[in-house]
Amino acid sequence: MGSWLNGGVWMMIMTMTMVIALVQAENPYRFFDWRVTYGNINPSGSSPQKGILINGQFPGPEIYSVTNDNLIINVHNDLDEPFLLSWNGVQLRKNSYQDGVYGTTCPIPPGKNYTYAIQVKDQIGSFFYFPSLGLHKAAGGYGSLRILSRPRIPVPFPEPAGDFTFLIGDWYSNHDHKTLKALLDRGHRLPMPDTVLINGNGVSFTSSLTVQKGKTYRFRISNVGLQQTLNFKILGHQMKLVEVEGTHTVQSMYTSLDIHVGQSYSVLVTMDQPEKDYSIVVATRFSETELLTGSTLHYSNATKKASNIISERPRDQLDFSLKQARSIRTNLTASGPRPNPQGSYHYGLIKIDRTLILDSSAALVNKKQRYAINDVSFVPADTPLKLADYFKIGDVFKAGSIPDKPTRGGMRLDTAVMDANHRAFVEIVFQNREKILQSYHLDGYSFWVVGMDKGKWSQASRREYNLRDAVTRSTTQVYPESWTAVYVALDNVGMWNLRSEFWARQYLGQQFYLRVYSPVQSLRDEYLLPKNALLCGRASNKHRLIISP
Structure with missing residues (x-):
């Protein structure tokens, strides 16, 4: 090896080795061994179907971790x-190599395994994992991931008496994931989902959660x-x-929360009501046909059962939801994953380097x-980008x-990649001219949701921006015929997926990859290819120099 590595590269390797050793010494490792299989599930209680299980579970195992933990997850397919x-x-x-989307990572072939090595660096909060290929998400394979604060970092609320996870989502009971994928491949739209699930259960009010009067509990909802x-x-x-996707929020009170696809929330609920059973209700919003399911909150000494109820939608769903979304703000007095306050980063004072206007169609x-986004409908390449x-x-x-702004030149197919400079500060405007609500996610980042409103965005819309305590998150909704604006500091080098969280739209092209690039190519900015990386497509026979944590 020394015959072809010069002294500078050797110094780089030795320095990286010392850094890795320090990381290993200071931050704990948590090991997981997962086997992904098909299995019979019956979420609706009446029609068994084939689902994707992890270690025989649906939903999959919950990951518990602490800020800066290293998660080593060996996945057998x-x-x-x-x-x-x-x-x-x-x-x-x-480390976009571990992102687990086809633009960055080769799929795990049948009968093979791959070990993810990810560090939850400088993060806290409520998240989830999910299968990203095809329509696997419609068959299960998802689970929750929570990152707890380190003991010496204060949390802005007392320790709750319990911490519960609610994975909620629409579900197809009458179509398996291969049938749904075939529908899309033939050029059709998906039908309306059949039901709504809570933690894999779609049979209303058959499951219960026991609590004690006077105590406060945390609910993590994704x-x-x-x-x-x-x-x-x-x-x-x-x-x-x-908390919202890793950000401590201003602690406002709500009687209900609209949770859009891909979003996660944490709430505290105090059991201050008379001791009986109460209904937990999950119902669709912004849909012509309402789907409804629920479970039961059971006070430990209760004898009176909860009565089944129907959902009560607000008279104007859009105004209700928009007002609620604007009320969610960052708690500037709380510590984040590090001792410094969350509000110490004054995003509102930073000069914008670039504005992207992303229009759906x-x-x-x-x-x-x-x-499409900006008239470009994404098609996967034969090799991960x-x-x-x-x-x-x-x-x-x-x-x-893919252009920075819509062209109105008609939709075209392409493997859309947008270049962006490392450390640029970017304004992204999601413009929705359609009559449906949409939801967008950016891998590898959190962004400040600085504004949203009905109608078409213009430069004058910036006067409405929250430049002080906007919430930071990785997924934002865009209301029908409305816009949402976010700020993002591009401080994470890599190839990152920006996509619609409506999975049929994502599968049929409403996504692209943001290539955050640094010409320096320093290991301080980005790790090299992992030593266990799967190689496929035109990269199948490539040789590599491997240095990775």
Whole structure:
């Protein structure tokens, strides 16, 4: 090896080795061994179907971790098709190779395994993992991931008496994931989902949660579904919002919360009502047909049962939800994952380097349904884009193949990649001209949701921005015929997926990759290819120098 590595590279390797040793010494490792299989599940209680299980569980195992932990997750794929897991909301610092989407990572072949090595660096909060290929998400394979604060970092509320996870989402009971994928491949739209699940159960009010009067409990709620906004409430009880996707929030009270696809919330609920059973209700919003399910909050000494109820939608769902979204703000007095206050980063005083206006659209291309951002409908390449970038393989993608603003020139198909400079400060405006609510996610980052409103965005809209305590999160909704604006500091080098969280739209092109690039190519900014990385496509036979934590 010394014959072809010069002294500078050797010094780099030795320095990296020392850094890795320090990381290993200071931050704990948590090991997981997961086997992904098909199995019979019966969420609806009446029609068994084939689901994706992890270690025989649906939903999959919950990951408990602490800020800066290293998670080593060995995934065995026992399905009959390739498989990938992605980590919704987890900011993989300098390590998009572990992102678990096809643009960055080769799928795990049937009968093979891959070990993810991710560090939950400088993060706290409530997140989830999910299968990212095809329509696997419609079959299960998802689970929750919580990151607790380190003991010496104060949390802005007393320790709750219990900590519960609610994975909620729409669900297809009458179609398996392969049938749904085939519908999309033939150019059709998906039908309305059949039901709503709570932790894999769609049979209303058959499950219960036991609590004690006078105590306060934490509920972590994630919308892991395919397309439907869901409203969550506990009848008779107020919910105090304390955290949104890794950000401590101003502790406002709500009787219900609209949770859009891909979003996660934490609330505190005090059991201050008469001792009886109360209904926990999850119902669709912004849908013509309302889907409803629920479970029961059981006071330990209660004898009176909860009565089944129907959901009560607000008279104007849009105004209700928009007002609620604007009320969610960052708690500037709380500590984050580090001792410094969350509000010490004055995003409102930073000069914007670039504005992206991202416009969604739907159209038929070659008589098949497609979706696009700025008139470009994404088509996957034969090689993961990050591998093509690493090995400098030409003709896999072209940086700049999606414009910063809509062109109105008609929809086209392309492997859309947008170049961006490392450390740029970017304004992104999501413009929604359609009559449906949408939800967008950016891997590898959290962004400040600085504004949202009805109508079309203009430069004058900036006068409405919250430049002091906007909430930071990784997934934001865009209301029908409305806009949402976010600020993002591009401090994480890599190839990162920006996508619609409506999974049919994502699958049919409403996504692209943001290539955050630094010409320095320093290990301080980005890790090199992991030593166990799977190679596929035109990268199958490539050789590599491996230095990774």
